[in-house]
Amino acid sequence: MSSATISKEVAEAVYSRGLEGIIAGETSICSVEQGGLLYRGYEIHDLAANATFEEVAFVLLEGAKPDARQLARFKQELVAERALPASILQFLKDVGPALKAGTAVPMDVCRTAVSLLGHIDPDCQDNSAAANLRKAKRLLAKMPAIIGHMQNVIDGKPFVRPETGGDPTLSHAANLLYLMTGQKPVEEYARCVDVSLILYAEHDFNASTFTSRVIAGTLSDMHGAVCGGIAALKGPLHGGANEAAMEMLKRIDAWVAKGGTVEGYMDNAFATKEKLMGFGHRVYKNGDHRAPILGALGREIARKQGPNSLKWFDMGDKVQKIMLEKKNIHPNVDFPCGMTYFVMGIPVPQYTPIFVASRVSGWCAHVMEQHANNRIIRPLSKYTGAPLRPWKG
Numbered sequence: 001m002s003s004a005t006i007s008k009e010v011a012e013a014v015y016s017r018g019l020e021g022i023i024a025g026e027t028s029i030c031s032v033e034q035g036g037l038l039y040r041g042y043e044i045h046d047l048a049a050n051a052t053f054e055e056v057a058f059v060l061l062e063g064a065k066p067d068a069r070q071l072a073r074f075k076q077e078l079v080a081e082r083a084l085p086a087s088i089l090q091f092l093k094d095v096g097p098a099l100k101a102g103t104a105v106p107m108d109v110c111r112t113a114v115s116l117l118g119h120i121d122p123d124c125q126d127n128s129a130a131a132n133l134r135k136a137k138r139l140l141a142k143m144p145a146i147i148g149h150m151q152n153v154i155d156g157k158p159f160v161r162p163e164t165g166g167d168p169t170l171s172h173a174a175n176l177l178y179l180m181t182g183q184k185p186v187e188e189y190a191r192c193v194d195v196s197l198i199l200y201a202e203h204d205f206n207a208s209t210f211t212s213r214v215i216a217g218t219l220s221d222m223h224g225a226v227c228g229g230i231a232a233l234k235g236p237l238h239g240g241a242n243e244a245a246m247e248m249l250k251r252i253d254a255w256v257a258k259g260g261t262v263e264g265y266m267d268n269a270f271a272t273k274e275k276l277m278g279f280g281h282r283v284y285k286n287g288d289h290r291a292p293i294l295g296a297l298g299r300e301i302a303r304k305q306g307p308n309s310l311k312w313f314d315m316g317d318k319v320q321k322i323m324l325e326k327k328n329i330h331p332n333v334d335f336p337c338g339m340t341y342f343v344m345g346i347p348v349p350q351y352t353p354i355f356v357a358s359r360v361s362g363w364c365a366h367v368m369e370q371h372a373n374n375r376i377i378r379p380l381s382k383y384t385g386a387p388l389r390p391w392k393g
């Protein structure tokens with residue numbers, strides 16, 4: 001067995017750092033290309049203009065566009081699954097002090113809540129297609145209540161309608177905002193969040209979805225795969241970028257308040273190799289299809305609110321212009337998302353959890369696809385360690 005020579009298989013294998021440019025599997029769920037973003041054949045501008053998040057989630061999970069009866073049934077199923085079990089409500093109360101102290105962060109709380117839900121889900125260990133679909137709907141339905149009730153705890157307020165997980169008459173997006181605040185959102189805000197959920201729902205083999213597929217590929221369960229997806233999404237190079245982008249704009253604002261300029265901040269960032277959050281993408285080198293869609297909605301909300309809100313979008317435009325001129329790097333969807341959620345008054349640490357409330361639909365669709373046609377995902381590595389050496393002597 002022991003040999004100092006590299007096998008022919010490894011020597012001839014293609015190596016690509018960060019798996020760039022590697023096709024790591026097949027999917028019929030989504031196509032991500034510079035030329036277009038498609039969910040099961042439907043183009044993202046078309047979906048953002050004409051569909052609701054619930055319709056998109058149905059397309060992803062059930063595979064086809066719903067007719068009126070199917071959509072009504074799907075919405076009913078989600079509403080029926082919204083309320084959180086008592087043990088999860090208790091966990092959210094218990095983690096409150098750690099959230100307030102900052103040792104716990106909302107993304108980790110989402111991850112733990114999903115893990116706990118697995119313990120009491122009757123289908124948890126069943127990977128059949130029917131059980132997976134039931135679990136997917138439960139997880140999708142419950143994410144807004146996890147986020148909303150967590151925010152209630154942070155704000156020191158009672159849970160908003162925990163017995164029903166919110167208001168059964170509200171959409172997934174509107175109910176999410178309602179659960180977080182206790183106030184029913186105006187139509188424009190609800191639709192804006194709805195569109196953001198449509199844009200965030202799915203993106204083929206991105207880091208979190210790939211993580212979920214790797215977990216599912218060992219024939220592990222959906223709750224575990226979604227926990228892994230949440231952990232991967234949290235990072236600022238992935239979903240955490242929507243929070244990081246807004247924090248960066250706040251730093252630029254503080255820099256300008258002290259007499260600096262946006263250009264000066266950017267030059268300093270380039271000189272110190274600071275990454276500009278909400279910019280760049282592994283696949284989209286000429287722009288992210290989703291960014292202008294959300295940017296336009298957010299800017300319109302800011303315009304109606306007045307100069308104090310609009311200033312973020314004006315500053316964002318400057319940052320974008322400089323990034324394009326000096327680095328030829330375009331914004332991704334997380335850049336306008338940060339500003340858009342900010343002007344709607346959503347607390348920054350909940351931006352990535354809101355991403356989860358959408359992307360859970362994509363993760364679950366991929367878990368089902370992986371389980372339906374599984375081969376374990378097990379690449380090679382390029383060994384860079386010590387050469388063969390004896391243990392004794």
Ligand SMILES: CC(C)(COP(=O)(O)OP(=O)(O)OC[C@H]1O[C@@H](n2cnc3c(N)ncnc32)[C@H](O)[C@@H]1OP(=O)(O)O)[C@@H](O)C(=O)NCCC(=O)NCCS
Nearest residue numbers: 236237238241274275276277278279280281282329332334
């Ligand atoms: C998304 C991201 C991780 C993609 O990484 P990647 O595919 O490895 O990036 P690339 O290979 O295209 O990077 C090419 C060059 O541009 C630079 N670059 C890419 N994104 C940058 C950014 N946001 N700020 C500054 N420089 C950036 C890289 O450092 C690299 O420079 P180098 O050649 O001098 O090392 C990366 O662009 C990034 O970190 N962006 C910020 C985080 C973010 O917004 N994530 C959300 C993605 S949807």
